[in-house]
Amino acid sequence: MQTQTGTLYGIGAGPGDPELMTVKGLRLLQRSPIVAFPAGLGDAPGIAQQIVAPWLQPGQIQLPLEFPYVQDEARLTAAWQQAAEKVWFYLSQGQDVVFVSEGDISFYSTFTYLAQTLQAWQPGAIVQAVPGICSPMAAVAALGIPLTVRAQRLMILPALYSVTDLETALTQADVLVLMKVSSVYAQVWAILKQHGLLQQSYLVERATLPQQVIYADLSDRPSLQLPYFSILVVTVRG
C-alpha cells in the first residue's frame, strides 16, 4: 500500500512581529506536526524560529535546516540537498512539513532553494507557498509614509549591488528600496548626498521588532552601525 506523501508548505513569517503572520500561515503552522526553519548561527535561534515561537504547539517537532552564508556553490548545493532530505523524510511518510522564513516566502527567501532542490530530486513532491509580509512594506508602515503612489515606479535592490546599479536605479525609479544595506551604507550615503536625496531617504532597522529604530532624514548620518536587517527607502521623485 502506497502512503500519500505530505505537503511542504513554505510560509512567510513576516518581518518580525509575530502578529504579522497571515491567518492562513498561522493555521497551517499550528496544525503541522513538523515545523522547519533556517537554523540560526551557532547556538542562537534563527530569526523565523523566533518569530513563530509564540505560536508553536506542544508536541510539534522543530527541524532546523542549515543554509550556510557562503558563496561556494558546492557547499550550498550540498546543504540544500541535505535540507531537502530532512524534509522528505517526513513528507514521504505522509506527514506535512511547514517551513517558515522571515518576510515573504518568495522574496529573497531560502525557501526557494529548499523547494527547487526538493522538486528536482523528488519530482512528485507537493509544495505550496503561502505569502508573508515583506520588510519594505513593514518598514514604510512603521515610518508612516507610503511606499508608492499613483504611477510611481519602484525598484528594489538586494544587498549585493554595484555603485553603478545604484546610480542607474536613481535615474529609472521613482522610489528605491535597498535591502540589507548595512555593509555598504557609507558608500550609499555619499551617492545620495551627491544627488541631493538625503532628506527624502529613510532607514529602518529591524522593522516591527521591539528593537526597531527609525531614521526619517539621513542628512546628518554619514555613518551608522547598522544591523543586518536594515532597509533604506528613497523617494527619488514624489
Place this chain on the structure above:
Amino acid sequence: MQTQTGTLYGIGAGPGDPELMTVKGLRLLQRSPIVAFPAGLGDAPGIAQQIVAPWLQPGQIQLPLEFPYVQDEARLTAAWQQAAEKVWFYLSQGQDVVFVSEGDISFYSTFTYLAQTLQAWQPGAIVQAVPGICSPMAAVAALGIPLTVRAQRLMILPALYSVTDLETALTQADVLVLMKVSSVYAQVWAILKQHGLLQQSYLVERATLPQQVIYADLSDRPSLQLPYFSILVVTVRG
C-alpha cells in the same frame, strides 16, 4: 472635558483570500466599532469590503468612502476631504476607525490619500498603518515560482507607464512586475516577444480569489481579455 481622539488604522486586507489578512489586522478589524473601505462601483461592494466580509462582527458600522477613478485633481481633492471628514466624525468622538484596502496599505493604496488629507486637515489625528500581503507576492506564490533570488534586482511598474519605461526596465531589472496590465496587454506582449521573454513571462488574474487564473507561458497568448486585477511577472535574467 476633552475626549481623547480615536486612532485611524489603515489595514492591508491582502490580495483576496480572507485568510491572507494578518493576525494583527484581523484583531484590530474585529475590535473596531467602525470599518471603512473604498466604496464599490455602483451598487457592487468594494473589493476590500468583500475580502473582510467573513470577518465582520455584528454591530460594526460599515463606512464606504468614495475614491473616484478620475484624473481631475479638484474632484479627487474634494472626495478625499469628504472621506477624511467622515472618518474624523468618529475619531473626534474617541472612536477608532479601521480602513481596509486590498493588498498592502502603503503600496499604490487609496489609504495614502485618506491619511495625508486627514493629517493635513487635522494635524493631531493619530494614524497607524498595518501592512498587508501585496499582489506580486501572492501571484508568485500561486505560480509556485520565486519572485526574486540572490542578487536579482526587482522593478515594479504600475498601470500607467510608457513603452519606453518598459524597454528601460527590461535592461535594468532582473525581474519585472507589471501591475494592472489589462489595458496595455497587447502592447506589452509585443515587446516581450521582441525581447524573447514570453516563455519567462507569467500572468495571474485575481490572485488567491476563487476565480484565479494562471498563465505560465505567454508565447501563444498575444491577446487576452483580462480583468482589472491582473499582474504580469517577467523573469528577465535568471
